[in-house]
Amino acid sequence: MSDIGRRGFLVRTGLTLSAAVLAGAQPRASAEQATSSSRLKSWEDLRAQFPLSPQLIHLAAFFLASHPTPVREAIERHRAGLDTDPIGYWFEHEEKQEAQVLQAAAEYLGGNPTDIALTDSTTMGLGLLYGGLQLRSGQEILTTTHDHYSTETALRLRAERTGAMVRQIHLYRSTKTVSRDEIVDSLRKGITTMTRIVAVTWVHSSTGLKLPIHEMALAIQTINRSREERDRIIFCVDGVHALGVEDFRVSELGCDFLIAGTHKWMFGPRGTGLVWGHPKAWPIARATIPTFSSQAYDLWMENKSSKDLPPSVHMTPGGFHSFEHRWALGEAFTFHQTIGKSKVMQRIYELNQQLKQGLAAMPHVTLHTPVSQDLSAGIVCFEVAGMAPRTVVEKFRRRGIVGSVTPYATKYVRLAPCLINSPKEIETTLAEIRNLRAS
C-alpha cells in the first residue's frame, strides 16, 4: 500500500484499525509468552536471561536496565530490519508494533491502550505532563519535599514559564516514625481549595520509602466529592520504582496519572517509558511536542482537526524514535507477565526484607528505609557509622558489589535487590557490611 493510500486507509478506519491490529497482536504475544515460560523455570533461569557480569553482585540494576534475552532479541530483529530498509521496514511495522506495545502495556497495567502515551523516560513523561496540565487562575500544584529531581525541576520550569503556583509540603517528619496514617493526614491537611494538581512519587529514591498511594487516592476522592469537575484534584504519581515491583492495576489504584520509565525495574529497552492517564483526567493534559501518530498526521495532511483523537495520542511525542528500542518494549511486559506480577513482588520483597533485617541488626549501620513492606518496596537506604556513603559504595565495588549513592542533597548508601539477585548474594553483601569499619 502506498504512503498516501495507507494513511488514508488508517484515517477512514480510525481506531477500528487499531483494534484489529491489537487483536492480531495477541496470538504472537502468547507464542512469545510460551517461549519465555519454557526459558523461565527458576530464578537461576531468569538470571541467565541477562548478560550482566557474573563477577559482580548487581544491587543497582534498577538504575538502568540490562536487557533480558527476549528484549535483546527483539531489538536486534528490529535493528536489522531498519538497517536493511529503513522506510520499508518502518511503513510495514510502525502501526502494528506501536499497537502491540500499547496492548502489552495495557494488559500489564490493567488499563486501556488508548489511555497510554509512550515516552522515552520518566523524566520526559513528567516534563510533558507537568508542563502542559491546564490550570485556571488561582489553582495551584501541590507537591512534596521528597520528590526526585525530575518532578521538582519539571514543576519549577512550569512555574517559571507560566507563573503557575507550586507549593511543597512534608508528608512525614522522619522515616523512623513514619506511618501510613501520618502520610495521608499530612496530604489531607496540605490540600486547600486552590489545589488542583497533587504531584508525588510512589517510591522515594532518596530513602526507599513507599507512599500509600491507594489510601492517598481515597482521601483525595473524598475531598473531590464536594467539588465540581473543573476543580477536581488530579492526582499524579511518578511510579517508576513501583512499576515492575508492586502488584497493582491502574484501574484500582485510584490515581489520575501514572508516569514511569520502563527501563528500570521493568527491564524494558533503555530509552522507553509511558504515561497512563484515567480517561476522565486526560483532557486536562495539553501536548507540547507534535505527535507522529499516523492518525494525527493524516488528518493534518487533509487540513482536518485531530482534536477528537484520544489525548494520549497527542501526548505521545513524535518525531522519529530509536524504533528498535520502542518496538521491543512489549517483550518486557510479556517477560514480567510470564513470571507473574505477584511472584515478582513477593521475590523482591523477600530479598529486600532479608537485606533490611540484616542491616537493622548491625550496630554500626543506620537504616533509613522503613522495615515494614507497607512503607517500602525494592530500595534500601542506609549509612555506615563514620563512613561517607561514597566511600562505602567504592569499597563495595572493589569487593564486587555494585551499589549507588542516593543522588539527593542528603546522601545515603542505596542497594536495591531485584529479580536477578539471590538470597546468597544478599548474605554475601551483609557479610561485607558487617566487616566494614571506619579506618
Ligand SMILES: Cc1ncc(COP(=O)(O)O)c(C=O)c1O
Ligand atoms: C523517583 C525517580 N523519578 C524519575 C527518575 C528518572 O527516571 P528516567 O531516567 O526514566 O527519566 C528517577 C531516577 O533516575 C527516579 O529515582
